[in-house]
Amino acid sequence: MKRMLMLGLLAAGAAAPACAVDIKAGDWTVNIGGNVNAFYTLVNCNTGFDGGVALAGRALGCGGEGRRTTIGNGLLPSALVTSATSNQNGWDVKALIGIYVATATDSAIAQNSDVDIRQAYFSFGRPEFGTIKMGRDYGMFGYKVITTDMTIQGVGAPVQATQRGRVTLGHIGAGYAYPNHYGQVVYSAPSVLPYGIGFDIGLMSPISDTPIVAPSRYRSKGTPQVQMQATGALGPVKGWVGYKTQHFEAAEATPGAPFNSTRMNAVEVGATMDYGQFAFLANFQKGKALGLLSDADQGGVKSTHRFLQGVYKVDDRLKVGLNWGESKNDDNGPGTGGLEKNTNVTLGAYYALNKALTLVGELGQTRSHPFNGGSSRMNGVAVGGFFSF
Numbered sequence: 001m002k003r004m005l006m007l008g009l010l011a012a013g014a015a016a017p018a019c020a021v022d023i024k025a026g027d028w029t030v031n032i033g034g035n036v037n038a039f040y041t042l043v044n045c046n047t048g049f050d051g052g053v054a055l056a057g058r059a060l061g062c063g064g065e066g067r068r069t070t071i072g073n074g075l076l077p078s079a080l081v082t083s084a085t086s087n088q089n090g091w092d093v094k095a096l097i098g099i100y101v102a103t104a105t106d107s108a109i110a111q112n113s114d115v116d117i118r119q120a121y122f123s124f125g126r127p128e129f130g131t132i133k134m135g136r137d138y139g140m141f142g143y144k145v146i147t148t149d150m151t152i153q154g155v156g157a158p159v160q161a162t163q164r165g166r167v168t169l170g171h172i173g174a175g176y177a178y179p180n181h182y183g184q185v186v187y188s189a190p191s192v193l194p195y196g197i198g199f200d201i202g203l204m205s206p207i208s209d210t211p212i213v214a215p216s217r218y219r220s221k222g223t224p225q226v227q228m229q230a231t232g233a234l235g236p237v238k239g240w241v242g243y244k245t246q247h248f249e250a251a252e253a254t255p256g257a258p259f260n261s262t263r264m265n266a267v268e269v270g271a272t273m274d275y276g277q278f279a280f281l282a283n284f285q286k287g288k289a290l291g292l293l294s295d296a297d298q299g300g301v302k303s304t305h306r307f308l309q310g311v312y313k314v315d316d317r318l319k320v321g322l323n324w325g326e327s328k329n330d331d332n333g334p335g336t337g338g339l340e341k342n343t344n345v346t347l348g349a350y351y352a353l354n355k356a357l358t359l360v361g362e363l364g365q366t367r368s369h370p371f372n373g374g375s376s377r378m379n380g381v382a383v384g385g386f387f388s389f
Contacts, residue, residue, distance in 0.1 A: 020389065021033065021389070027086045027087065027088065028084055028086045029085050029086070030082070030083070030084050031082065031083045032081075033388070033389055034078070034080040034081050035076060035079050035386060035388040037078060037153075037385065038071060038103055038384050039074045039168075039360070039383065040069070041069065041070050041072070041155060041382045042068075042380065042382075043061060043068055043158050043160060043379065043381075044378070044379050044380075045061045045062035045067070045377070046377045047066075047376045048374040048375050049338075049339075051370060052338055052339030052370075053173060053292050053298075053342070054342070054368035054370075054376055055157055055169065055174055055342045055366050055368055055378070056342065056368040056375075056376040057378075060159055060162075061157075061159055061160065061161075061378035062378065063160035063161045068160045070158075070160055070163045071103070071104060072104025072163045072168075073102055073103045073166070073167045073168070074151070074154050074167065074360070074382070074384065075149075075151050075152055075155060075167060075170035076152060076153075076167065077166070078100070078102075078103065079101075081098040081119070082097055083095065083097075091125065092131075093122070094123045094124075095123075096119055096121055096122075097119065098117070098118050098119035098120070101115055102114070102167065104163060104164050104165065105165050106164055106165070114165075117136070119136060119181075120136045121133055121135025121184075122134060122135055128190060130190045133184070133186045134185050135184070136183050138181060139179040139182055139184075139204065140202060140227045140229040140242060141177075141179060141227050141229070141242045141266065142285065143179040144231075144270060144283075145175075145176050145268075145307055146172070146179060148272060148309075149309065149323065150319075150321040150323060150346075150350065151171065151348065151362065152170065153350060153386040154170075154346075154350065154362050154382065154384075155168045155362050155364075155382035155384075156169060156171050156364065157173075157174055157344045157346075158378075158382055168382075171325035172293055173292050173293045173342055174366060175283075175306065175307035175323075175324070175327060175344060176305045176307050177290055177292070177293060177305055177327070178294050180294050182204035184202050185202065185203045186201070186202035187200065187202070188200045196231070196232055198230070199228075199229070199230050200227075201227070201229075202226070202227045203224040204224055204225035204244075205225070206220035206221055206223065206224050206247075207220050207225065208220050208248075209295065209296035209297060210294045210296070211296075211297055211299075212293065212297055212335075214298075214337070217250070217296075217299050218248035218250060218251055218296055219249050221248065224246075225245070225246035225264075225295075226244065227242070228242065228244075229241070229243075236275060237271055238271065238273075239269075239270065239272075240269075240271070241267075241268065242267065242269075242270075243267050243268070244265075245263065245264055245265050246263070246295070247264075248262050248289065248300075249261050250262075260300075262289050262296070262300035264290065265288050266285060266288070266290040267286055268283065269284050270282065270284065277313045277314075278312055278313075279310070279313070280309065281307070281311075282309075283306075284304075284306055284307075285305040286303070286305070287302065288302045290302075290303050292336075292342070298335035299333050301330070301331055301335060302330040302331060303327065303328060303329050304326075304327075305326070306326045307326075308323065308324050309322070309323035309324075310322055310323070316352075317352045318349065320347075320348065320350075321348050322345070322348075323348075324343070324344070324346075325343065325344050326343045327341060328340060329371075338372065339371075340370055342367070343367045343369075344365070344367075345364060346363070347364070348360065348362040349361045353385075356387055356389060357387050358386045358388075359385050360382070361382070361383050362382040363380070363381055364382075365380070366378040
């Protein structure tokens with residue numbers, strides 16, 4: 001249960017509402033938007049390995065069963081996002097709060113009142129100065145790939161242990177690490193360079209590790225986590241380069257098993273390209289203590305994440321796509337539980353019934369491989385809809 005709860009807390013990303021309502025009052029504009037989504041998912045697990053964060057294993061993939069059904073959220077939780085913007089004394093100012101909730105639980109009568117405040121920040125800036133953001137928000141590292149993943153409006157890997165009481169994982173842990181949520185101060189430089197080159201640097205409140213299958217090994221140090229990102233565009237190609245680092249202090253160890261402190265260092269390179277009716281995405285992440293799902297969740301293990309996607313726009317309403325992701329531990333550390341890698345491939349169709357509602361159908365397969373041979377396989381199907389406002 002602890003493992004399921006921890007994984008549930010790691011899921012999903014954010015998408016901008018498509019039909020948000022603007023309310024104007026004097027110099028202020030209040031924006032109210034969000035989404036409600038629900039999906040019927042059915043999975044079947046063929047388990048040869050079920051250790052560590054094996055997303056295709058019976059414990060996580062099928063929630064402890066060989067076959068399971070859930071009607072719940074997809075990669076995104078349902079959300080209500082409110083912001084207020086204005087220009088005051090020549091400064092553009094903004095405040096935003098995002099409240100997120102889940103659909104499915106294991107009880108028909110218990111209250112489903114848990115909420116997740118992932119975003120609560122303010123920002124201020126000028127065109128010649130840039131923008132400063134302060135508060136709680138997603139990290140920069142990994143944000144662009146998860147919000148460009150076609151399954152942001154769908155399900156991706158329909159991991160049952162997280163969908164019950166939370167969300168599915170998309171390609172988190174099977175293609176990319178989660179961008180996480182941090183208290184942060186971020187400076188975004190003004191875009192004055194050619195090719196739309198932009199630069200962001202952020203100080204994140206230092207965090208402890210988030211282990212899934214092993215005891216906590218690290219605590220946060222006094223210095224903040226640092227994240228940086230550069231973006232640019234050349235014709236139909238848009239790209240980004242990211243970096244993050246943090247020192248983790250060793251937690252108190254049991255006698256005879258001392259822990260060593262470690263430093264997270266991770267890099268990310270990604271790009272999208274639009275070519276007629278086709279859209280392509282490629283992303284690569286690699287680093288020490290990057291984690292399979294979140295920062296240092298497997299200690300100081302080095303890991304590599306790869307993600308590829310192709311989407312074809314049939315017409316103004318229908319698009320179909322195929323994506324593949326792999327998250328791989330480069331060495332078998334104590335926090336891996338013997339897991340070498342997770343992979344997921346998803347085939348999806350997304351039909352815009354109107355501006356508010358997108359109907360979704362996905363087929364996917366997730367595989368988990370240990371270091372010592374053998375594997376687990378989870379086949380899944382998801383059908384549902386994503387309503388944005």
